[in-house]
Amino acid sequence: MSTPRIWMDGHLVDASAAHTSLLAPALHYGLGVFEGIRSYATPRGPAIFRLEAHMARMARGAEALGMPFNAETCAQACIDTLADSGFGDAYLRPLAFYGQGTLGLDVDRHTTRLMVAALPWQNHLGEAAARGVRAHRSAMQRNTAQAIPPLKLCGGYVNSVLAKRQATLAGFDEALFVDERGFAVEATGENVFLVKDGRVTAVEHPDALPGITRATVMELTGAESRPVTLQELLEADEVFLTGTSAEITPLIALDAHTWRAGAITLDLRRRYLTTVRGAVDLSESWLTRLEPVTA
Numbered sequence: 069m070s071t072p073r074i075w076m077d078g079h080l081v082d083a084s085a086a087h088t089s090l091l092a093p094a095l096h097y098g099l100g101v102f103e104g105i106r107s108y109a110t111p112r113g114p115a116i117f118r119l120e121a122h123m124a125r126m127a128r129g130a131e132a133l134g135m136p137f138n139a140e141t142c143a144q145a146c147i148d149t150l151a152d153s154g155f156g157d158a159y160l161r162p163l164a165f166y167g168q169g170t171l172g173l174d175v176d177r178h179t180t181r182l183m184v185a186a187l188p189w190q191n192h193l194g195e196a197a198a199r200g201v202r203a204h205r206s207a208m209q210r211n212t213a214q215a216i217p218p219l220k221l222c223g224g225y226v227n228s229v230l231a232k233r234q235a236t237l238a239g240f241d242e243a244l245f246v247d248e249r250g251f252a253v254e255a256t257g258e259n260v261f262l263v264k265d266g267r268v269t270a271v272e273h274p275d276a277l278p279g280i281t282r283a284t285v286m287e288l289t290g291a292e293s294r295p296v297t298l299q300e301l302l303e304a305d306e307v308f309l310t311g312t313s314a315e316i317t318p319l320i321a322l323d324a325h326t327w328r329a330g331a332i333t334l335d336l337r338r339r340y341l342t343t344v345r346g347a348v349d350l351s352e353s354w355l356t357r358l359e360p361v362t363a
């Protein structure tokens with residue numbers, strides 16, 4: 069298959085024809101907001117999972133940057149780009165960014181551009197997603213919410229990339245952020261849950277991204293959400309990570325400490341994977357189908 073086309077400022081164009089200036093403020097200062105969204109092949113055609121929630125979060129990021137953003141336009145662009153790609157299982161990447169302006173730090177007169185790409189299905193954790201993730205406790209602190217709001221702002225991901233790089237150089241798959249007071253925050257691209265005595269708990273932290281998979285898992289399980297110390301995490305029976313890309317992935321090690329990929333995590337993973345493909349009633353309201361359902 070040829071490279072899928074990219075939606076850029078209202079049009080689907082060949083990827084080779086989608087350009088941006090080298091002076092784009094986004095390139096110099098990380099001034100953009102993006103989303104990572106999945107679509108899944110279902111028996112009734114491709115469906116995008118929780119598109120509205122992703123658009124709402126993206127809108128909050130755009131607002132933080134003072135950027136005009138129309139969630140409906142972006143949602144339709146995601147739908148059109150997926151339809152054009154012909155993919156069923158895909159990863160959708162909308163990005164709104166300051167594409168033109170000065171190199172000053174006042175963004176009021178910058179031009180905003182919007183793009184959407186559809187990529188073949190992928191899990192950024194690679195092989196680790198299948199066997200479970202081995203994480204390194206990051207020596208770095210997560211961006212605090214007071215420094216950069218926990219939204220999908222491009223520049224904020226420098227923090228994730230640096231922590232992940234330290235972890236992979238040390239031979240691990242992922243990094244886990246722990247704050248100065250000893251509370252677990254999140255991983256570089258996933259939220260964290262624990263299971264203790266059969267109860268599922270979502271790790272809550274003001275500096276963590278409000279994950280959409282996290283919210284989905286809370287609805288599926290009725291899990292409580294509360295702050296969790298690293299010590300409590302180490303004493304848990306099972307720990308797992310959630311994210312659009314990672315879906316539900318067991319965390320099987322943090323440095324020398326290990327957990328088992330337990331039955332509750334694996335069962336929940338199965339439930340999640342049937343939910344996203346529209347196999348349970350609850351999920352229909354979370355799916356945006358490409359074509360109107362006629363049955």
Ligand code: PMP
Binds near residue numbers: 228312
């Ligand atoms: N935390 C961070 C830092 C992330 O980048 C992601 C991925 N978007 C998540 C958590 C999980 O969020 P979601 O479930 O909405 O994909």
